[in-house]
Amino acid sequence: MSTIRYDKIRTVETGFNSAALNMAIDEALIESVGEVPILRIYGWRPAAVSIGYFQSMNEEVDITKCREIGVDIVRRLTGGGAVLHEYELTYSFISRRYPQNIVESYKWICDAIVISINRLGLDASFVPLNDIVIAGKKVSGNAQTRRKGVLLQHGTILLGVNVSKMFSVLKVPSEKLRDKIIKDVKERVTSLAGTTYDDMATSLKTSFAAKFEAKLISDTLSTEEISHARWLAERKYSNNEWNLRR
Amino acid sequence: MRKAHNIYKSEKLIRIMLEYDEIENTISSITISGDFFLYPEEALEILEANLVGKRLEKETLKQEIDNFLKDIEVYGFNSTSLTEAIVGCKT
Helix, strand or coil: CCCCCCCEEEEEEEEEECHHHHHHHHHHHHHHCCCCCEEEEEEECCCEEEECCCCCHHHHECHHHHHHHCCEEEECCCCCCCEEECCEEEEEEEECCCCCCHHHHHHHHHHHHHHHHHCCCCCEEEECCCEEEECCEEEEEEEEEEECCEEEEEEEEECCCCHHHHHHHECCCCHHHHHHHHHHHHHHECCCCCCCHHHHHHHHHHHHHHHCCCEEEEECCCHHHHHHHHHHHHHHHCCHHHHCCC | CEEEEEEEECCCEEEEEEEEECCCCEEEEEEEEECCEEECCCHHHHHHHHHCCCECCHHHHHHHHHHHHCCCEEECCCHHHHHHHHHHHHC
16 A cells, blocks of 8 residues: 655645536646645536547537537546536546556545545445445546656546436437436435535545645646646637547 | 447447458458546557457457557456457447
8 A cells, every 4th residue: 555645735626617628727737736746626617528538429428418408528538437527526636646556546546535525424435446435326436547757536526416417418328228227327326415515625625634644735726727728628628629539 | 341330348338430341351440439447548549550450350359459458557348358349340
């Protein structure tokens, strides 16, 4: 198990943004992170579907339906599955120092998420590779990438679930199995209903500080980070060339 | 040239879009997508490129994929399941 500790963690709360800007900020922070790791906390407005790096937008998402109901679409830098982001808190953790072993590094960061949920009086646990569950039901999905010597892990902590809306924008592998798939998801996914975004954010920050024995440095995005993120949002994460790549 | 696709359930879902030469039984183009994790991410495009021109048969493909996976970390499929997913496009 990793013994990496941090003296400080820079915390940045970027509020609620479009899908393109949210993913652009993550990439901008990969570029800008120094020796002090960054914990970013954010939400999505409007609601958005993100797909994994290796997924096909056309195969996974009903793009027309998303346009009709005002749901953003974006492809992530990270692998994994398609997610409807609406009632949740999303975090990103970006660091130059991390366990090289991938399974270990997921656990290393997810432990802080588990602590943050359990601080609210619940009984969450980590399930490799990348899930956090309560009573066997998924409450948080996480994904990471490593670029230029930097690890970025981002993930969702569900504060509510709307499975019907989820499957109005996500395609299913087999229409014949649609009802069964929806039933399965309802049985396998849960949320921290009743927990507010602000309470979750506070618990998350406290838990990262405790897990990594670090002092939190509350900060905002720098002018350069905002400028770079806006450029990436416009030139990359809003474009079909990126979003429809596979 | 024939187009084909397959959806294969391994630990994760693998989707294959394939064009192949029916006479030579070789792959002309291939796209592998799904909800898996692969590190480094860009390596998948190298695998796809390496598979072009290869015979669409299990032994050849599995050997190529095994070689590729030596230096790559994948969560969600292995060489056997990916081979099955690709060959399954023909059925």
